[in-house]
Amino acid sequence: MKILFSAPDSDWADYRDLLPHMLTEAGIEAQLVREAAPETIDYIVYAPNDDLRDFTPYSRTRAVLSLWAGVERIVGNATLTQPLTRMVDAGLERGMVEYVTGHVLRHHLGMDAHVVNPGCGWRPVAPPLAADRPVTMLGLGALGRACAQTLAHLGFPVTGWSRTQKQIDGLRCLSGEDGLERALTGAEIVVTLLPLTPGTENLLDARRLALPAPGAALINPGRGPLIDDAALLAALDAGRIGHATLDVFRTEPLPADHPYWAHPRVTVTPHVASATRPATAAQVIVENIRRSEAGAPLLYLVDRARGY
Numbered sequence: 517m518k519i520l521f522s523a524p525d526s527d528w529a530d531y532r533d534l535l536p537h538m539l540t541e542a543g544i545e546a547q548l549v550r551e552a553a554p555e556t557i558d559y560i561v562y563a564p565n566d567d568l569r570d571f572t573p574y575s576r577t578r579a580v581l582s583l584w585a586g587v588e589r590i591v592g593n594a595t596l597t598q599p600l601t602r603m604v605d606a607g608l609e610r611g612m613v614e615y616v617t618g619h620v621l622r623h624h625l626g627m628d629a630h631v632v633n634p635g636c637g638w639r640p641v642a643p644p645l646a647a648d649r650p651v652t653m654l655g656l657g658a659l660g661r662a663c664a665q666t667l668a669h670l671g672f673p674v675t676g677w678s679r680t681q682k683q684i685d686g687l688r689c690l691s692g693e694d695g696l697e698r699a700l701t702g703a704e705i706v707v708t709l710l711p712l713t714p715g716t717e718n719l720l721d722a723r724r725l726a727l728p729a730p731g732a733a734l735i736n737p738g739r740g741p742l743i744d745d746a747a748l749l750a751a752l753d754a755g756r757i758g759h760a761t762l763d764v765f766r767t768e769p770l771p772a773d774h775p776y777w778a779h780p781r782v783t784v785t786p787h788v789a790s791a792t793r794p795a796t797a798a799q800v801i802v803e804n805i806r807r808s809e810a811g812a813p814l815l816y817l818v819d820r821a822r823g824y
């Protein structure tokens with residue numbers, strides 16, 4: 517079997533030895549290649565790149581296996597008729613839990629007053645307990661759910677919002693348009709871990725950004741276009757949103773003249789919230805190839821109509 521590794525060179529360095537080794541361990545005889553005649557390729561391991569845009573000639577390819585959790589850059593490709601899977605990786609999940617927990621605690625504990633602006637002087641105002649700090653998680657998938665549950669274990673009252681109604685221990689789960697309003701209203705920290713689809717683009721617009729508690733913090737490790745940037749800047753300037761920690765943007769790298777860079781109440785992180793971790797992600801790729809060969813359903817199959 518031949519597997520095309522269609523991803524940037526930095527990924528190739530991580531997987532070129534690891535993936536063949538793990539395939540062999542799983543009893544799968546395969547050759548991992550950087551290029552080959554398209555009609556000879558059985559599977560494509562994919563991360564966004566400029567080389568592969570037309571999937572039409574890959575006539576025997578049985579699945580395209582994304583190394584990324586977010587598939588918005590490939591899911592709408594009209595030439596892609598092969599099954600597409602997204603990445604759900606234990607290492608990626610743990611990294612996201614650490615990022616979200618760290619940034620939630622920064623805002624909850626008011627760390628900036630002591631660490632970033634220690635000139636504030638001796639103002640002994642103790643932060644409330646987590647139990648008194650409502651947090652809202654938009655998105656309750658692999659990543660949102662893990663982050664929400666960790667925050668709930670720390671004592672935060674966490675409300676989660678998703679497309680279909682969920683029941684998750686320790687969380688107040690809401691869904692639908694009305695659920696979104698209820699989830700946002702009064703939240704003191706809002707985290708967005710939604711995929712980018714036509715249904716989520718500009719989800720946080722001026723009206724919805726006015727619903728959280730005055731001065732609430734917004735943390736977006738999901739995708740940049742989930743937020744209407746002009747509305748967020750206006751909400752920050754008016755103090756309706758107290759701080760925005762943004763990891764993802766409409767244009768990446770974030771252009772040097774973008775107002776987010778200079779804004780005193782915006783923290784920019786350069787799309788580092790969490791990365792796919794090769795050691796665990798390779799297991800997912802191998803398992804999906806094993807399943808496909810055995811005629812079993814693929815894990816984490818993308819629904820083209822939903823867009824994720």
Ligand SMILES: NC(=O)c1ccc[n+]([C@@H]2O[C@H](COP(=O)([O-])OP(=O)(O)OC[C@H]3O[C@@H](n4cnc5c(N)ncnc54)[C@H](O)[C@@H]3O)[C@@H](O)[C@H]2O)c1
Binds near residue numbers: 679824
């Ligand atoms: N910044 C980073 O480093 C980084 C890393 C990995 C993933 N991500 C982003 O995180 C996103 C979420 O990943 P995941 O693995 O948890 O995804 P997932 O597919 O497991 O979960 C998606 C969640 O979003 C909800 N959702 C989708 N559309 C919705 C809608 N219209 N209304 C309400 N809820 C909706 C679903 O119900 C589900 O709960 C990815 O798509 C990606 O954009 C970012």
Ligand SMILES: O=C(O)[C@H](O)COP(=O)(O)O
Binds near residue numbers: 657658678679680681
């Ligand atoms: O969280 C999940 O189980 C999946 O991402 C699907 O969620 P949805 O049915 O709410 O889209």
